[in-house]
Structures are given as C-alpha cells and as structure tokens.
Amino acid sequence: MQRMQVSGLHLFYSKGYYNTSVDDVLKELSLSKGAFYYHFDSKEDFFVQIIENLLVRKIYSMLIEPIEGHEHTLDLISSCFENALETAVHNELDYGFVLSNFINEFNGRNAKVMKHLNEILRVWEVNLVSAIQRGKFNGHIDRHVDAEGVAVFLMSAYMGVRTLMVEMTPSARKYRFMSQIRHYFKSLEAKTTSV
Amino acid sequence: MQRMQVSGLHLFYSKGYYNTSVDDVLKELSLSKGAFYYHFDSKEDFFVQIIENLLVRKIYSMLIEPIEGHEHTLDLISSCFENALETAVHNELDYGFVLSNFINEFNGRNAKVMKHLNEILRVWEVNLVSAIQRGKFNGHIDRHVDAEGVAVFLMSAYMGVRTLMVEMTPSARKYRFMSQIRHYFKSLEAKTTSV
C-alpha cells in the first residue's frame, strides 16, 4: 500500500495524472485491480492520499523547515532554493515541485484535488511571509520591504523556473536564476535600498 | 476550419489538451468527425496547427512586439507584463500564457509538441536578452547586469505568477508581483547598483 503510493506518485509525476491509468501503477508492482480497490475508493481518493501522505511531508521538509531557523533569512531561503533546484537538475523526483506540475494539471479541472494542493501553497506562503518578517525584525531585511509581496514573487519565480528547467539546459538556467535571486535579495537587505 | 482552431484553443486551454476530446470541439460547432479529419490528420496535428496559426502570433504581439521599442527597456517590459497579467485577471483567454499551461501539460509527454512550444520560449528569451542589452547600450541599465540571467529570471517569474494567479486572489497577487518586479528593475538600473 505504501509501495503503491510511492510508485503512483512517480508515475503521476512523470506521465501526468490523467495520462496514467490505475493499471499502469499496478503493472509496476505486479499487483491486481482487486488489491488496489481494496485499499482505495477510487483513483482520485488514491491521489489525495498520496498528497497527504507523501507530498505534504516532503515539501514541508524541503521548503518549509529549512527556512525556519533564526539565522539570516535570505541566506536560508537562497540555499533552500539552491538545494531544491539541484535535485531537480539531476532529474530526481523533485518533491520541491511536483506540486507546481500538479497544480497546472488540475487547475479548473478538479476542484477537490485543487483544494488540497492550494492548501500546501498556502502553508508555504504563510511560512515565507513569517520568515521575511522575522528577517525584518532581526534587522537583516529592510523594514520597508513588503513581506507578502516578496513571498508571492519568490513563489512565482521558483515555480516558473521549474517549468523552464525541464528539457532545456537546466543547470545553466539554475545558475542564472540563483544569481538573480541573490541579486534581488541584496536589494532587500537593510541599509541599502528600500521598497 | 478557422473556427475549429479558435474554439479548439479555447477548449484545450480551459480543459487541457488530453482532457478535451475531438468530439468536444466538434460539439461546440455542431460539426462532424468527417469535417474534422478532412482538414486535419490527427488531434496532434490539429494542435500543432493551432500553435502555429494562433498561439505564436498572439504571443508575438503580446510579449515580443511591445518591448522592441527604443525607450527605457525596463519600463517597456514592466508595462508589457502589467497588460498581460491584467487580461489574465479578467479570466479572458490570456494568450500571454496559455503557453505556460501547455508547456506544463506536455512536458516529458509529447516531444513533438514540446518542440514547437520550446521554440516560442526560445524566441521570447532571445528577444528579452536583446532588449536588455539594448537597455545597457542606451545607458538605462547597469552595464554589469547579466542579460541572459535577467531574461531567465523574468521568464520564470512571469510563468510562475500565472500559475499562482489561477483560483486564488489573482488581482492582489498581480499587484504584489508587479511591485516586486519594479523593485527588482530598480536594482538593475544604471548608476545605482551592480550585479
């Protein structure tokens, strides 16, 4: 059952949810329909459980936890992004943004699933905002900076670069992206510029 | 035939390519299978023609042409983004980034289609890079700025915010996003900061 979810996630990620049949998942593990529908009500239910059991935790440990420290916030964020993108470069299952793909796939097509995915986004956003506010409080970040704005901007940029990195010179793009992120961060630091 | 393409694009955009059947397109226009397969070899061919006939032109007029002027490059880009995102807010068919959605859908699933979509991206990127270089030449942009880096960063951010804007307070996010973009641009201007 755990195995089903793991290989289900891999397949859904690489081939897309609607483009992956239940049989595909079962073939991978040499299991039968019976086994599947004993454990899960439906394909959708299966996917929701994958989100809850695998996705949220991985994303939490990859994008939330790493920036909860009390050191220089912007450094935490940039090395967190750096790590996440590095796993993406190596074509590994980039839990960092499996999410982005799924959001694109389910948008306006499956409200139920979208609720779960949006919830993850929301948590990430809240966490980014509070990290930035912490940075302002600690004096690392200029106090005029709009925390919500920066959060939206960072999420956008990160999700976008993930799309751009697939199939086209990923490591070069990662490098360029990260250096711009750092440049952008420099402009947010205290005693340098203001918003 | 033109009508087929137009309503095909609308449906593919709103429901997804794989989630839209040929019959759906035909139902919309009260046409029959015969009419469709007389004009197009396959569903895929149909889609490729939509890309070539509708998508590239619209994107060209929305994201390429507007930044080809010789005024302050960064201003051109930001008002170009502003316009494109504004149409997205109003749930209109945002040709600006229909592209982003499709790239996400076809990534790693259909190489043939991806070739066409990547080509559009490539043109956009080249155009951004040369716009930025023009800005450096004109003295509006700091000469230390990495034009390729900025281009990748802008494309990422733009594509990402499009994802983020769907289904969750789009206009607030657009506003925040744009103000961060402008802030970022300020840090690229000549005689202020360097990379």
Add this chain to the structure above:
DNA sequence: GTTAAAACCGACCGCCGGGTCTAAATAGCT
C-alpha cells in the same frame, strides 16, 4: 487445525476517445 478476517486476483462491464470509411451534400464551373 479451524476459522474468520484481511488481502489479493483477474475476468468482466460499460463507456469514451481517436480514428476510418462510405455515402451524401454542396459548391464551382461550363
């Protein structure tokens, strides 16, 4: 060893989607 519950098997159903094919309609031309 018996028994009941948990887990699994795989044939089967109904539906839908892409694509084919033949016949009919329509348009264009003389």
Add this chain to the structure above:
DNA sequence: AGCTATTTAGACCCGGCGGTCGGTTTTAAC
C-alpha cells in the same frame, strides 16, 4: 442543367480506462 471536386455527415471499429464482483489465497488468532 450537368459534372467534378470539395466538404460534411455519422455509423462504425477498436483499444484503453475506471470500476465491480465473485472467488481464492494469506495471515493471524485461538
């Protein structure tokens, strides 16, 4: 009007997919 070429109609085929169901095996408790 008559004839050809273009365009449509829609019945049909086939493969795949989500889901069901009756039955078999495995597990575990006593």
